[in-house]
Amino acid sequence: MSLNTLRQRLENSLEQHGARYVEVAKAIFNRPETGNNEYFASQQLTQLLAAQGFSVTRSVAGHETAFYAIKESDKPGATVAFLAEYDALIGIGHACGHNLIGVTSVAAAIALAETLPQTGGRVVVLGTPAEEGGLAGPGGPKGNVKKRFVDAGLLDGIDAALMVHPAGKTRLTETTLANNHLYFHFYGTPSHAASAPHKGINALDALVLLYNGISVLRQQLPDGVRVHGIITNGGQAPNVIPEYAAAHYYIRADSREQVEALEPRLRAIAEGVALATGTRVEIDHQTGPRDFQLNPALDALLLEELTAAGEQVDVSPQTSKVSTDAGDISHAVPTAHPWLKIGSDDLIFHTVPFREAANSEQGYQALITGARVLARTGLRLLTDADALQRIKADFTAQQRRLS
Numbered sequence: 001m002s003l004n005t006l007r008q009r010l011e012n013s014l015e016q017h018g019a020r021y022v023e024v025a026k027a028i029f030n031r032p033e034t035g036n037n038e039y040f041a042s043q044q045l046t047q048l049l050a051a052q053g054f055s056v057t058r059s060v061a062g063h064e065t066a067f068y069a070i071k072e073s074d075k076p077g078a079t080v081a082f083l084a085e086y087d088a089l090i091g092i093g094h095a096c097g098h099n100l101i102g103v104t105s106v107a108a109a110i111a112l113a114e115t116l117p118q119t120g121g122r123v124v125v126l127g128t129p130a131e132e133g134g135l136a137g138p139g140g141p142k143g144n145v146k147k148r149f150v151d152a153g154l155l156d157g158i159d160a161a162l163m164v165h166p167a168g169k170t171r172l173t174e175t176t177l178a179n180n181h182l183y184f185h186f187y188g189t190p191s192h193a194a195s196a197p198h199k200g201i202n203a204l205d206a207l208v209l210l211y212n213g214i215s216v217l218r219q220q221l222p223d224g225v226r227v228h229g230i231i232t233n234g235g236q237a238p239n240v241i242p243e244y245a246a247a248h249y250y251i252r253a254d255s256r257e258q259v260e261a262l263e264p265r266l267r268a269i270a271e272g273v274a275l276a277t278g279t280r281v282e283i284d285h286q287t288g289p290r291d292f293q294l295n296p297a298l299d300a301l302l303l304e305e306l307t308a309a310g311e312q313v314d315v316s317p318q319t320s321k322v323s324t325d326a327g328d329i330s331h332a333v334p335t336a337h338p339w340l341k342i343g344s345d346d347l348i349f350h351t352v353p354f355r356e357a358a359n360s361e362q363g364y365q366a367l368i369t370g371a372r373v374l375a376r377t378g379l380r381l382l383t384d385a386d387a388l389q390r391i392k393a394d395f396t397a398q399q400r401r402l403s
Contacts, residue, residue, distance in 0.1 A: 001118045003383060010375045013111035014368055021107045021371070022364045024048065029099040029359045032088030035134020038065040041086035041099075042127060045106050049125060052110045061148040067127035068154055071113040077121025078388055080378040081155070081333075082109045083146070083163035083326060085131045095355035096132065097166035097342065100367050105163055107367070108374035112382070119382040124158060131325055133181075144288055146325040150332045160298060160334045160381055160391060163326065164370040166358060167339035168347030170311040171318075172299045174339070177226065177252040178259045179288035179323035184210060184270050187280045190243040200241030201278045204234050207245040209273035214249065214266060224321075225262065226252040252323055256290050289325035293398050295334045297390040301380055302338050305373045311341070322349065334395040336377075342366045 014021075028041045042065040046056045054069040086102035088094050106125060113123040130145045149155060186207050191200030211231070218227055229249030235242030249266065253259045267283055274281040306313050329335045343357030357363050381388050 003379070006115045006118060006379055006383070007376060009114050010111045010372065010379060013114050014107060014371055014375070017107065017110065018368050020048075021103050021367060025099050025103040025364060025367055026359070028086060028102070029094050032093035032099075033086075034090050035087045035130030035132055036063055036065055037134065038086050038129050041065075041102060042067060042129065045084060045086060045102050045125075045127060048106050048110065052113065054109070054113070054125070061145065061152045061154060063129055063145055063148070065127075065129040066145060066149075067125075069109070069125040069127070070122060071109075071116065072122045073116035073120050075116075075120030077119055078159040078382050079122040079124060079157055080112065080381050081124040081126055081158045081161040082106070082374060082378070083161055083329065084125055084127045085129075085163070086127070087129050087132050087134065089132055089350060092350065092352065093355055094358050095350050095352065097354065097358040097363065098131065100166050100342070100358055100363055100370070101163060102127070104367050104370040104374065107371035108162070108378065111371065111375040112378040115379060115382070119379070121382045123378070126154060126161070128325070144286070144325045144328065147287075147289070147328040150328055155329065155332045158333050159388060160336075161329050162336050162374050162377060164338050164340050164374060166342040166363065166366060167349075168341065168343060168345050169314045169339065170306060170341045171314050171339040172303060173292065173294055173335075173337045174318045175254070175294060175321060176289070176292040176327050177224075177254060177321045177323045178256040178291045178327070179250055179252045180259045180263060181286035181288055182249045182251065182263065182266055183284035183286070184247045184249070185282040185284070186210075186245045186274065187282070188241065188243050188278070191241045193239045193241050197241060201243075202241050203245040203279050204242040206273045206277040206279040206281070207231060207234065207247055209277065210247065210270050213269040213273060217265060217269065221262075224254050225258065226250070227262070227266070250288070254291055289323055290327040290331055292324070292327040292337065293330040293335070293395075293402075295330070295336065295391055295394045295398070297387070297394045298334050298336045299338070301377050301387060301391075302336055302373065305376045305380075306338065308376070309369050309373050311369065311373075334391045338373075340366050340370045340373075
């Protein structure tokens with residue numbers, strides 16, 4: 001069967017199920033669920049896959065809303081994985097477009113799987129919750145779920161992983177920042193703020209000094225390093241000296257090594273202000289995502305498919321960076337994470353305008369376009385052994401460079 005005939009099968013699948021995919025994406029948008037609480041979204045996506053003959057395993061890698069879905073052929077061949085994200089942001093809903101991402105990957109997987117009798121190989125969908133972070137039950141793991149997929153062996157045997165993220169401009173995969181989290185907990189002594197302030201030890205004072213100390217440190221940080229945080233608890237009432245105060249900080253940099261080198265300086269500030277204020281500090285650490293390892297050969301395929309789909313790909317130099325736990329996948333297997341336009345050029349992630357774009361006609365058109373691009377790229381991986389070999393060679397070269 002010719003490549004054009006196989007491509008037409010992809011197109012037929014998207015045409016047949018397209019309205020249903022948009023319906024599911026809208027339902028997920030209207031019922032936003034934060035990290036590790038995506039029970040509805042996970043159910044919607046797994047039902048789509050199961051209905052099309054995928055074998056679905058739910059609650060994998062230690063997360064109840066995670067899943068692993070696979071459809072196999074009876075012929076040897078490559079294994080292509082699609083990454084599905086479907087969590088929402090606290091307080092602002094799907095302002096990063098994950099209602100589109102998960103359905104796009106599922107749609108691409110279903111379409112590509114229809115060609116397996118001719119191409120051979122396997123198609124996998126990795127349902128990865130909590131890309132934006134989130135606690136998995138009392139005392140359970142927080143974000144960085146994709147690393148747990150790697151650790152659980154769920155990337156074993158996969159030749160390449162693909163996803164597409166909505167954005168203001170269509171672009172190829174970009175470098176991202178490694179990211180660790182620090183949680184600071186200060187403990188003091190409560191007292192009445194008016195009648196006996198001298199008997200209290202103010203945990204909030206320590207936290208304010210920490211905030212200011214880190215702000216001063218930021219002036220001396222090299223380009224590309226980011227430190228930012230919020231106060232998560234500053235006391236309960238103004239007439240009670242706060243006995244507990246807490247903050248959550250991110251450390252971001254171009255590499256995991258840079259992030260880890262900076263962490264002791266923040267810890268030293270916290271320990272210093274605790275000594276100065278007579279409080280006690282406890283510091284919790286969470287390892288976040290790694291930086292993204294680019295694969296030029298895989299992005300070259302995506303550029304061709306994005307262009308064929310009518311997208312105007314912005315190839316100007318990258319001017320900003322975010323963090324994503326897809327970076328951990330990129331260090332395990334060749335991975336692509338392109339961006340697809342869903343609104344105005346100046347869209348900013350995690351804002352109300354971005355949320356509106358994720359629920360717009362252009363956003364849902366991008367869902368189908370993204371599924372088409374991912375499925376056609378996956379088809380080339382299943383049918384072009386030379387292209388797949390170039391992708392694997394790029395991955396090996398990057399691994400050697402980092403070792």
